[in-house]
Amino acid sequence: MVKTKIIATIGPASRSSAVLRRMMRAGLDVVRLNFSHATHAECLQTIRMVRQLNRRYGRSLRLLGDLEGHRVRIGRLRDHQSLTLRKGQTLWLVQDAGFVGEGNRVAFDYEGAIKDIHQGHRIFVDDGLIALDVLSVSRRVLKTRVVFDGVLGEFKGVNIPQARLHFGGLSSKDKEDIAFGCVHSLDFLAQSFVRTASDMLAVRRVLPVGRKGKVRLVAKIENADGIRNIDRIIDASDAVMVARGDMGVSIPIEDVPVVQKEIIRKCNARKKPVITATQMLEHMTVERIPTRAEVSDVANAVLDGSDYVMLSAETAAGRYPVEAVAMMNKIIRVTEEWCRCRGR
Secondary structure (H helix, E strand, O other), rough: OOOOOEEOOOOOOOOHHHHHHHHHHHOOOOOEEEEEOOOOHHHHHHHHHHHHHHHOOOOOOOOEEOOOOOOOOEOOOOHHEEEEEEEOOEEEEOOOOOOOOOEEEEEEEOOOHHHHHOOOOEEEOOOOOEEEEEEEEOEEEEEEOOOOOOEOOOOOEEOOOOOOOOOOOOHHHHHHHHHHHHOOOOOOOOEEEEOOOHHHHHHHHHHHHHOOOOOEEEEOOOOOOHOOHHHHHHOOOOOEEEEHHHHHOOOOOOHHHHHHHHHHHHHHHHHEEEEEEEOOOHHHOOOOOOOOHHHHHHHHHHOOOOOEEEEHHHOOOOOHHHHHHHHHHHHHHHHHHHHHOOOO
């Protein structure tokens, strides 16, 4: 039996009983519901399928609900058509969630003061696939220059590492998703973009009395503030996720591996479960086998001391969700056997 468990995200590629059953047999342990993309109706469909499989096969697949947190996103685009951006062109970002983007104007939904963003700041979109330099800031509009060619899709995440963005308490969406997760007795709730221990305490405070101590709260570490405050965040959480996607644009990407190792070390020392996530077998979204670097990445996450490793797009939208789970399971088994043979 393997020690390191597998979490897989459910999406269009895997939201069927047949695929879930095959993923379970391939080594799946925890099913992730991504509230940023899945509706409550879709999540409920998945919950029912998982519990039916547990009853039928005597398994104990667990459920993790991933909250959106304070995430800034690009708004809707005209006819849902992505925009092709060229290096050097001007792109205007309009601070209006209801604005429908087209041409060289798109919306972004930051609800704080636009003065938090300054001329000279660099904006990253879609985990850094798009980069924009802020040329000027006016009332509810940012004038930016595109740094390199790319394709901008609607609802993609926005990161501005140099800016000190200000957010209120829990969003109304997070409160609704927490309530949904508690009503349906999810095993884990993960809060995104955790900056301080108070972010986790805010989630804990709104849990219904009957779910306190039953649902485990996971802090997703994916920005510089969360890294700086990691010790107190670990103490305020039931588990921690090293969420490397947004982390890789919030801090220099070359720092991510050592930050991962340090967070895992601190969690192990406090006996808090830790999840390593993002792009672990990304190549398997389109190909049957991962790259050699991805295999090494999963193995090293196990060697670092991860309690869970997680699949995202690989199982939510990829062509080979079952094969991705099976491959991750093989890597874990071989790596853990190597450790056992050496008394580790």
